[in-house]
Amino acid sequence: MDAAYSYRETLLASTRVSWRLEDVLAPSDRLDFSAPFLPESLAHTASLAALSSAERLTLNQLRGYSYLRLFGLVEEFILPFVLDHARSRVDAEDAEVRALLQFASEEAKHIELFKRFAAAFREDFRTPVEVIGPARDIADAVLEHSQLGVALAVLHIEWMTQQHYVEAVKSASLEPLFKRLLHHHWLEEAQHAKLDTLIAHKVAEPLGSAEIQQGIADYQRIVRLLGSGLDRQAELDLEALSRASGRDFPREAQAEILAAQRRSYHRTFIDAGREHPKFRRTVAQISRA
Ligand SMILES: [Fe+2]
Numbered sequence: 001m002d003a004a005y006s007y008r009e010t011l012l013a014s015t016r017v018s019w020r021l022e023d024v025l026a027p028s029d030r031l032d033f034s035a036p037f038l039p040e041s042l043a044h045t046a047s048l049a050a051l052s053s054a055e056r057l058t059l060n061q062l063r064g065y066s067y068l069r070l071f072g073l074v075e076e077f078i079l080p081f082v083l084d085h086a087r088s089r090v091d092a093e094d095a096e097v098r099a100l101l102q103f104a105s106e107e108a109k110h111i112e113l114f115k116r117f118a119a120a121f122r123e124d125f126r127t128p129v130e131v132i133g134p135a136r137d138i139a140d141a142v143l144e145h146s147q148l149g150v151a152l153a154v155l156h157i158e159w160m161t162q163q164h165y166v167e168a169v170k171s172a173s174l175e176p177l178f179k180r181l182l183h184h185h186w187l188e189e190a191q192h193a194k195l196d197t198l199i200a201h202k203v204a205e206p207l208g209s210a211e212i213q214q215g216i217a218d219y220q221r222i223v224r225l226l227g228s229g230l231d232r233q234a235e236l237d238l239e240a241l242s243r244a245s246g247r248d249f250p251r252e253a254q255a256e257i258l259a260a261q262r263r264s265y266h267r268t269f270i271d272a273g274r275e276h277p278k279f280r281r282t283v284a285q286i287s288r289a
């Protein structure tokens, strides 16, 4: 077990930081489309020579939109995964059961928050924006894998969220409502990363070395699955940008934007989780055991 975290402490922390949906995004809240949504280190739009500065800003905002929609999408498989695990731990200590249920409840709240954000975004963006999916199909494809594989994929995502907020979002000057949303999400995700570390250890506990290896291989399969979704998302963003700016980009410009944005998606969503030292530490502990 990872002795660094406890269910009781994460439960207390989650009660302390807990927020209501209405306090973060009220129905009357409007987004400010004169500001960037994501820091440059997550969106990588500033150096795209084929775009005007207004188009770079629009692409940044489209990346902000897809950022939260993609979170909503992965949380659609995190929620059933955590609920299934909580069901299997119903006879555990009170603090563990409560912490797991709190985790699930917060993810359900985040899913709703991101849907509300998406509606607010679309209301003022004017032209259609699209995200990969449907979320249910992606969730089913992920949940087909072993429990350990899914636990590691969730852990990857939770630590990635922490890294994004602490190293990129926190000090950046961004659209205020979007930044507030990321701040509140991060507050609760900090507990999820710890809880999912405990879950991954619990799931790995009864497994033999062949099953552990299978779990790690499954994690890699899930990452590849998400990676191909991200490649497709970069295309959808480019189509949305073309609609929003009212121009068809020359073929060469399209290829350049697509290649750079695919690299960006992979750095932001894959490398940041897979290379996170705390994620790697858990994988090392589990595979050593
Ligand atoms: Fe979340």
Ligand SMILES: [Fe+2]
Pocket: 078, 107, 158, 189, 192
């Ligand atoms: Fe989470």
